[in-house]
Amino acid sequence: MMTIKDSVHDHIEVEGVAADLLDTPPVQRLRRIKQLGTVALVYPSANHTRFEHSLGVFHLADRALDHLDIAGQRADRVRAAAILHDVGHSPYSHNIEGVVARRTGKEHDDVDELVTEGRVAAVLDNHDVDPEEVTALIRGDGELAQLVAGELDVDRMDYLVRDAHHTGVPYGTIDHGRLVRELTFIDGDLVLDEGNVQSAESLLLARALMNPTVYSHHVARISKSMLRRGTEALLGTAEIDAEQLRRMDDHELSVALRSHEQSQQFGRRLVERDLYKRAVWAEMGDVSDALLDADHDEVRNFEEQVAADANVDPDAVVLDVPGRPSMRESTTGVLVGGEVRRLDEQSTLVRALQVAQREQWRLGVYAPESHVEAVGQAAERVLGLETDGALISDVNTPGRYASLAEFE
DSSP states (O other): OEEEEETTTEEEEEOHHHHHHTTSHHHHGGGGSBTTGGGGGTSTTOOOBHHHHHHHHHHHHHHHHHHTTOOHHHHHHHHHHHHHTTTTOOTTGGGGHHHHHHHHSOOTTOOHHHHSSHHHHHHHHHTTOOHHHHHHHHHTOSGGGHHHHSTTOHHHHHHHHHHHHHHTOGGGOOOHHHHHHTEEEETTEEEEOTTOHHHHHHHHHHHHHHIIIIITOHHHHHHHHHHHHHHHHHHTSSSOOHHHHTTOOHHHHHHHHHHSTTTHHHHHHHHTTOOOEEEEEEEGGGSOHHHHTOOHHHHHHHHHHHHHHHTSOGGGOEEEOOOOOOOGGGGOEEEETTEEEEHHHHOHHHHHHHHHHHHHOEEEEEEOGGGHHHHHHHHHHHHTOOOTTOOBOSSOOTTOOOOHHHHO
16 A cells, blocks of 8 residues: 555555555656646646546545445456556647547546556456446446446546635635535446535635636636637648547647647647636627637638638637536536435525526637737628627626526
8 A cells, every 4th residue: 555645635545456546657757748738827836737637536435435334346447547547638738638539539437548558457457357347437428437427426426626725716615525425326326325405516616616616717728729729720731630639648749849840830839828808708698609609610700701801820719619608517426315306406506506507607709918909800790690799708798697597
């Protein structure tokens, strides 16, 4: 057994298959991938890694297994999946996942070649753990997969408290100890036991508060968008393909971006924090359904049209259209009066959070500071935005607040 000092969970005891997996190359690579990608450009202390997070997920999964009285090979498979659940991440975590997926058809949970071959497979075989069953858990297949890849998983519990700790933002604080202790399986579904509606609400409240403050902070969104555009330009060269890029670490991608003419301006701007500025920051009510549902090629076409209208280089316009608001965790099951109910059906607070999520939604158009005014006006014309001349809006316009009834 080894004991590792962790900044969030204090001392984490690791033994057996999990301990032997720690020093495999795919897991060690996670030391070089930031948990929050470019968020460190907003919160300088947000330099924690996927490696730390994986240890935290293992720790909480281990405690949950003890509470649920799950032992033996079933438990070892879950422990292995907890340590390995992030090994498939591209550089900068989720920031460029969509770019890679469009070219490879693979998401970050497609880890078969990393788990079923090489050192990882050898470790699992040595502990009589089937690599194929571990990959299935990471993909979210099977009852026990809900512990590490479900709506009420320990992955979410760890990253919220860890991200809050390292950014210094207090909103991600949750009682993860109680959440783990109150987990139970009913008819194959992982739910929270009786009397834990408020515990489940706290998880969603933390996520809802962390989203605009950390995950979707406008500077984080601008830098993510610039990273994606630079990565697309890099993949447009013949020297690096998406399969090679998805196994790089943060440092390797940063160097590659600055080493190729097509992507070097984005790579340089990111390392120097010379970021684009907001030309448009529009509310959902100002945006047409056609733009809301635009695919990647349509978004790039809009960017080119805006650039032409503004008479600027196409690389000077970045259009950032978030997906429609969703709150997957709202379907979490909670036991109420002996009956399993969906949290969003039981909790008025959760329904209010769903409304707030819609009100916080913003479409962004970004440009170098010298082009902000021209690009903003061109974007309003080309995209048909109904902003009444207010291209930047950090708060909701008075009188435009939604009501709960509108979304029930």
